[in-house]
Each structure stands twice: as structure tokens, then as C-alpha cells.
Amino acid sequence: MAITTEKRTYEEALTWLREHGFDILEAPGTRNRVFLKKISVSAAIEKAEDGGTRLFAKPGIQIGSEISRLVDKGYQKFLKTTKTEVPATADHLQALHQFSEELREATGETSLYNQSLGTVSDRYTYDRVENRDLPEAQRPQRAWEGKKKSGRKPA
Numbered sequence: 257m258a259i260t261t262e263k264r265t266y267e268e269a270l271t272w273l274r275e276h277g278f279d280i281l282e283a284p285g286t287r288n289r290v291f292l293k294k295i296s297v298s299a300a301i302e303k304a305e306d307g308g309t310r311l312f313a314k315p316g317i318q319i320g321s322e323i324s325r326l327v328d329k330g331y332q333k334f335l336k337t338t339k340t341e342v343p344a345t346a347d348h349l350q351a352l353h354q355f356s357e358e359l360r361e362a363t364g365e366t367s368l369y370n371q372s373l374g375t376v377s378d379r380y381t382y383d384r385v386e387n388r389d390l391p392e393a394q395r396p397q398r399a400w401e402g403k404k405k406s407g408r409k410p411a
Contacts, residue, residue: 263364266303272362296348297355298323301363309363315356317348326352 264272266288273280273292283289288303289312300313300323316323317335319342324335326344333344360367387395 263308264362265307266301266309269301269309269363273359276358276362278358278362292359293318294355294358295351297351299355299359301359311359315352315359317344317352 270280270290277294279293281291281293283291283300283302286302289300290302291298291300291313296317297315298313298318299311299315301309302312304310313323314325316325318324319335319337319340322337322339324337327334327336327341333349334341335344335348357367359365
């Protein structure tokens with residue numbers, strides 16, 4: 257049976273976040289949009305048309321002045337920004353998971369089962385499935401594959 261959660265208004269969510277140790281910074285040049293920070297994680301929310309809260313920038317570890325995206329490459333998770341990509345540590349993932357759970361609680365969003373198990377990546381780029389939607393002739397050769405056949409018979 258699904259448990260219903262009560263959605264909070266934007267103002268109620270901001271109050272909850274302040275009471276639970278989040279740093280809140282007004283976004284420059286905009287109204288009703290704020291950046292949130294706790295531990296080393298940041299996100300941005302804004303006031304929705306219905307008075308509720310809308311996620312503007314997903315939670316991510318702050319690297320320099322950017323909020324990173326979590327990328328799963330199958331063998332390792334990485335924190336990616338426009339300038340860099342660094343391996344995600346267990347501490348990064350734990351902080352990101354905690355921040356995301358608290359943000360969902362603050363806004364009254366539903367916490368899904370797979371989200372409660374651990375950190376969910378923004379992008380999955382497993383090397384064995386990457387580019388497999390391309391036609392076979394356009395796919396790059398993989399390290400474990402032999403030389404591609406050219407269609408010509410040997411002389």
C-alpha cells in the first residue's frame with residue numbers, strides 16, 4: 257500500500273531546510289529561486305506555479321563553482337562537471353544520498369524504493385552497451401573484439 261506524503265509549499269520547505277542546517281542562498285537576478293548547500297552537496301529549488309517546490313538543479317557534489325552530475329560507468333561512479341571528472345568516493349555518495357533524502361522530506365516528495373537503497377546516478381554509460389543503438393557499421397571497435405571485417409575477400 258502506498259503511503260501518501262503531504263506536499264509542502266515553497267515557504268514551508270524553506271523553513272524546514274533552514275531548521276535542518278541547510279545553507280540557503282538567493283539566486284542572483286531571480287525571484288523565488290534558491291541554492292541549497294549542506295555538507296559538500298548543492299542543489300537549487302524554485303517556487304512552482306502551484307505554490308509548491310520545483311527542483312531547478314539536481315543535487316550534486318559541489319566542485320569549484322559547479323554542481324557535479326553523478327555518472328555511472330559500470331565499474332565506477334564519477335562526479336562530472338563541464339571542466340573535470342573525478343571518481344566518486346563512498347563519502348561523496350553517502351553525502352549525496354543523505355542530502356537527497358532530506359530534500360525530498362523537506363518538499364514532501366515521495367521517496368521511491370530504489371532511491372532509498374542508495375545513490376541513483378544521473379547517467380549510466382556502461383562501456384559494453386555504449387553506442388549499441390548505432391547501426392553496426394558505425395559502432396566503434398571495442399578492445400575485446402577482433403578486427404572488423406571489410407566485406408572484401410582476401411587476395
